[in-house]
Amino acid sequence: MTQTLTLTRPDDWHLHLRDGDVLAAVLPDSARRFARAIVMPNLRPPVTTLAQALAYRESILAALPEGLKFEPLMTLYLTDNSSADEIERAKASGFVHAVKLYPAGATTNSDSGVSAIEKVYPVLERMEKIGLPLLLHGEVTHADVDIFDRERVFIDRVLAPLTARFAGLRTVFEHITTREAAQFVSEAREGVAATVTAHHLLMNRNAILVGGIRPHHYCLPVLKRETHRQALIDAVCSGSPRFFLGTDSAPHLRSNKETACGCAGCYTSHAAIELYAEAFDAAGALDKLEAFASFNGPDWYGLPRNRDTITLVRKTVNIPEILPCLPGDPLVPLRAGGTLAWSLEGV
Ligand SMILES: NC(=O)N[C@@H](CC(=O)O)C(=O)O
Ligand SMILES: [Zn+2]
Numbered sequence: 001m002t003q004t005l006t007l008t009r010p011d012d013w014h015l016h017l018r019d020g021d022v023l024a025a026v027l028p029d030s031a032r033r034f035a036r037a038i039v040m041p042n043l044r045p046p047v048t049t050l051a052q053a054l055a056y057r058e059s060i061l062a063a064l065p066e067g068l069k070f071e072p073l074m075t076l077y078l079t080d081n082s083s084a085d086e087i088e089r090a091k092a093s094g095f096v097h098a099v100k101l102y103p104a105g106a107t108t109n110s111d112s113g114v115s116a117i118e119k120v121y122p123v124l125e126r127m128e129k130i131g132l133p134l135l136l137h138g139e140v141t142h143a144d145v146d147i148f149d150r151e152r153v154f155i156d157r158v159l160a161p162l163t164a165r166f167a168g169l170r171t172v173f174e175h176i177t178t179r180e181a182a183q184f185v186s187e188a189r190e191g192v193a194a195t196v197t198a199h200h201l202l203m204n205r206n207a208i209l210v211g212g213i214r215p216h217h218y219c220l221p222v223l224k225r226e227t228h229r230q231a232l233i234d235a236v237c238s239g240s241p242r243f244f245l246g247t248d249s250a251p252h253l254r255s256n257k258e259t260a261c262g263c264a265g266c267y268t269s270h271a272a273i274e275l276y277a278e279a280f281d282a283a284g285a286l287d288k289l290e291a292f293a294s295f296n297g298p299d300w301y302g303l304p305r306n307r308d309t310i311t312l313v314r315k316t317v318n319i320p321e322i323l324p325c326l327p328g329d330p331l332v333p334l335r336a337g338g339t340l341a342w343s344l345e346g347v
């Protein structure tokens, strides 16, 4: 049995860092594991301009403790009113690596998202031309579509037509959760990829509902049934370069999770690469982890692979019940009070 695993340092291609006190609380967890991350722009207010993205980048770098290195790769939040020229300026800055499309109302802080895809066609055309990737929260929001079907319906109604219409637009289907999504990406045209979270590789929807309701397992897209989890495992272990690591670690204060109407999002940055190792190990595919975590993402984004390494050791470690954040209002990490099968050397 493999006891230690040395990997090229990984990157996180889908991360929520928030701002203010939450940013300061969560950033070290990511920076200890990952060299870089694609930072999601769904702040309040959303990051819609180059100036906002640069200011946000500065605040992330300012929140980084001494001795830790980390490169935030910034994104812009697409709205019905986004300007193609602003997006071109953002790409030219070298600091903005993608544009994120949230269907309006689909998820946390998506109220300013896109209300109808046609509204952003001019911007998508420009992105296609200049080679700036589009990142998608892939769920429809129509009230008549069951929450467990929202990703699958998004493929038929939005993603398939979009990737056909903009045949050169580089597109990431973020945090995929279904067999249909894995299959779509595997068979899609060149330039279409997907991120997969650790929690969607490790849990199915029973984890939200069996034996009591578990708000810390509630995220969007919501966990699906076991056959879908298995399809995601098959996809990431297939060796296809189209699938790469994106934690979608999405911190919310405990008071906003443990309440009558709790926020969507799982906090996983405290143990991100360890959790992925567990998922790949359980599938007998530890040898596929490095490409998924450390090669496929930078290759797809056209960035250099990292040169340093991290080492994981097979050793049971405890996960704290809470991570301090605001006075009296901590974060509750995934698997709080439980254990991890792999630990990161030097942390
Ligand atoms: N994944 C989630 O459940 N929540 C994310 C938003 C998102 O990525 O959809 C968040 O910002 O909290
Ligand atoms: Zn999302």
Ligand SMILES: [Zn+2]
Pocket: 014, 015, 016, 040, 248, 250
């Ligand atoms: Zn997300």
